[in-house]
Amino acid sequence: MTVLVSTTSPRPEKRRSHASREASRAGGRRVLPHLVLVGLILYFALPFWWLIVASTKDQATLFSGDTSPLWFGKFNLIDNIQLLFTYSNGLYWHWLGNSFLYALTGGIGATVISVLAGYGFAQYRFAGRTPFFALVLGSVMVPATALVIPMFVMFSATHLTNTMWAVILPSMLNPFGVYLMRVYTQDAIPDEMIDAARMDGAGELRIFFRVALPLLRPALVTVLLLSVVGTWNNYFLPLVMFSNPNLFPVTVGLGALQTQAGVNTGGQSLWTIVIVGALVSVIPLIIAFLTLQKYWQGGLSLGSVK
Amino acid sequence: MLSSTIERRSVTPDRAFLKKPGRLGSGVSARRARWGWLFVAPFAVFLVLFLLTPLVYAFILSLQNKTVATGTHWVGLDNYAKAFTDPLFLEGVWLVVRFSIILIPIQMLVSLGAALLLDSITSRFSKFSRLMIFVPYAVPAVIGALMWGFLYSPSFGPAAEVAGWFGLNAPQLLSPDNIFGSLVNVVTWQWAGYYMIIIYAALQGIDTSIYEAAKIDGANAWQTALRIKIPMISSSLVLILVFALIGTLQFFTEPQILRSMASGSITASYTPNIYAYTLAFSYSQFNYASAISFALGLVVFVGSYIFLHFTRKKSGLNS
Numbered sequence: 001m002t003v004l005v006s007t008t009s010p011r012p013e014k015r016r017s018h019a020s021r022e023a024s025r026a027g028g029r030r031v032l033p034h035l036v037l038v039g040l041i042l043y044f045a046l047p048f049w050w051l052i053v054a055s056t057k058d059q060a061t062l063f064s065g066d067t068s069p070l071w072f073g074k075f076n077l078i079d080n081i082q083l084l085f086t087y088s089n090g091l092y093w094h095w096l097g098n099s100f101l102y103a104l105t106g107g108i109g110a111t112v113i114s115v116l117a118g119y120g121f122a123q124y125r126f127a128g129r130t131p132f133f134a135l136v137l138g139s140v141m142v143p144a145t146a147l148v149i150p151m152f153v154m155f156s157a158t159h160l161t162n163t164m165w166a167v168i169l170p171s172m173l174n175p176f177g178v179y180l181m182r183v184y185t186q187d188a189i190p191d192e193m194i195d196a197a198r199m200d201g202a203g204e205l206r207i208f209f210r211v212a213l214p215l216l217r218p219a220l221v222t223v224l225l226l227s228v229v230g231t232w233n234n235y236f237l238p239l240v241m242f243s244n245p246n247l248f249p250v251t252v253g254l255g256a257l258q259t260q261a262g263v264n265t266g267g268q269s270l271w272t273i274v275i276v277g278a279l280v281s282v283i284p285l286i287i288a289f290l291t292l293q294k295y296w297q298g299g300l301s302l303g304s305v306k
Numbered sequence: 307m308l309s310s311t312i313e314r315r316s317v318t319p320d321r322a323f324l325k326k327p328g329r330l331g332s333g334v335s336a337r338r339a340r341w342g343w344l345f346v347a348p349f350a351v352f353l354v355l356f357l358l359t360p361l362v363y364a365f366i367l368s369l370q371n372k373t374v375a376t377g378t379h380w381v382g383l384d385n386y387a388k389a390f391t392d393p394l395f396l397e398g399v400w401l402v403v404r405f406s407i408i409l410i411p412i413q414m415l416v417s418l419g420a421a422l423l424l425d426s427i428t429s430r431f432s433k434f435s436r437l438m439i440f441v442p443y444a445v446p447a448v449i450g451a452l453m454w455g456f457l458y459s460p461s462f463g464p465a466a467e468v469a470g471w472f473g474l475n476a477p478q479l480l481s482p483d484n485i486f487g488s489l490v491n492v493v494t495w496q497w498a499g500y501y502m503i504i505i506y507a508a509l510q511g512i513d514t515s516i517y518e519a520a521k522i523d524g525a526n527a528w529q530t531a532l533r534i535k536i537p538m539i540s541s542s543l544v545l546i547l548v549f550a551l552i553g554t555l556q557f558f559t560e561p562q563i564l565r566s567m568a569s570g571s572i573t574a575s576y577t578p579n580i581y582a583y584t585l586a587f588s589y590s591q592f593n594y595a596s597a598i599s600f601a602l603g604l605v606v607f608v609g610s611y612i613f614l615h616f617t618r619k620k621s622g623l624n625s
Contacts, residue, residue, distance in 0.1 A: 054456065112348075120346040124339065145556045149364065252448075
């Protein structure tokens with residue numbers, strides 16, 4: 001194994017103190033980079049800004065063109081949110097709830113399975129280990145969408161379409177998570193430590209839970225984050241598996257509403273629902289990423305192997 | 307822990323004995339091997355059920371045809387012969403290939419540039435910028451495409467207004483001529499931040515004493531970036547490239563969402579995945595759709611395998 005995972009947990013800024021002192025000395029030369037950064041921020045924030053502004057407008061203002069698309073008009077946000085949550089007997093609540101349910105169960109399931117497998121690959125030499133792990137690496141490269149159509153045929157034959165399992169079960173498979181966990185385990189848990197625990201008479205399960213698992217936490221959080229976000233953002237799989245709108249996650253629900261709004265030119269209120277619905281749906285993950293900063297900033301770098 | 311380590315050292319000769327193929331030793335290693343399988347078993351089950359079986363099943367479906375009159379029968383590779391002479395499929399493949407060729411370098415440049423910039427300045431503002439550039443990753447592709455669709459749209463978006471400031475006509479960002487570039491922009495916006503974070507983390511992992519040495523040798527900031535930083539993070543770059551390639555060839559969500567806003571610009575066979583989806587769910591041609599899915603999967607797999615093979619030393623993706 002020639003892989004080394006950068007085990008950078010949240011990197012202390014201390015290392016940079018020297019560099020930053022220098023930076024402030026050379027303050028004048030730092031104007032251009034900061035201007036570029038301002039440009040990047042404006043670009044990446046533009047859609048959010050539009051979404052926030054549009055969410056506050058009533059339908060007439062949204063379409064009239066009297067107000068700039070990038071600036072506020074008549075403030076109607078509260079009514080719009082009410083419109084969203086009462087649409088079709090609160091269908092949007094269902095979608096939001098479904099997204100949480102699928103992302104959390106799928107994500108937690110994927111994490112548990114990946115941690116176990118990664119640890120198994122790293123710590124035990126069993127027959128078939130090498131070809132099996134080659135298979136894991138190969139399956140990282142299999143595009144998930146190639147599997148959706150045959151999976152639909154299989155699931156409809158076993159009456160699993162239009163049940164939440166059709167999305168949750170496939171989401172629990174995360175070969176890249178297994179790869180990350182294996183590499184991280186090899187790096188973070190020396191064989192000597194496991195051997196020592198065995199000499200002390202600890203059983204294999206006890207060693208896993210008491211010795212290994214606490215050391216694997218940073219990688220575990222990363223795999224959890226990647227799996228949850230992956231399932232939360234998934235579109236193709238639930239789009240194919242569900243025809244019952246009560247089972248839709250937010251992504252499929254809003255996609256369907258938007259198509260409907262485009263066809264149905266008379267019902268302008270649908271556009272408002274799509275816009276406010278999009279705004280509400282991005283809030284949970286953005287809050288999660290802002291509060292979990294110290295985990296993902298170090299954790300996502302696990303993907304970068306040296 | 308320390309005491310047990312010392313204890314272990316003292317019994318090393320015994321362990322060496324255990325490893326020899328003796329009665330006791332083979333018993334221990336067989337038991338260990340069983341534990342190894344137990345740990346990987348849940349994953350093995352999911353891999354078989356939700357990856358290998360659908361893959362094999364897709365292949366079987368692709369070798370069959372089903373008609374109301376004759377039922378299901380084997381047709382060999384007919385569906386593949388049909389796919390590779392089907393102009394709709396070939397145009398879709400050509401589109402995603404072109405899309406990769408144009409999108410991936412742009413995406414890499416934006417994310418690498420942003421990461422190098424953020425790596426070289428340390429201020430509260432750069433921390434804030436890092437967050438802002440990353441935030442689109444937290445937004446589902448569906449919502450990202452929706453937001454940009456609104457921004458592109460002549461009735462909702464600011465394009466007409468912004469063009470007006472410069473005395474220009476409103477650009478038709480959703481027209482057949484412009485949709486390609488508009489899609490490149492959506493995907494760049496969506497993923498550049500994520501790639502930037504991976505590159506940034508790799509840059510932060512470089513030992514800074516190298517920079518000091520370079521400085522003494524008279525290297526300026528550009529030279530340090532090009533000659534030291536980029537080569538040292540090449541494994542991250544290769545990994546990102548592979549992920550971007552796998553993702554782009556499967557292109558589905560963004561064009562599918564923009565389709566209803568840009569009717570006419572994005573056809574029902576715009577990308578191979580949209581084509582397969584349309585064939586399966588609008589025309590119930592599951593067999594032909596499976597052939598297209600499988601062919602696309604094979605192309606992606608072989609493509610990324612070859613790429614990784616040639617960059618094996620760099621990517622570190624091997625066992």
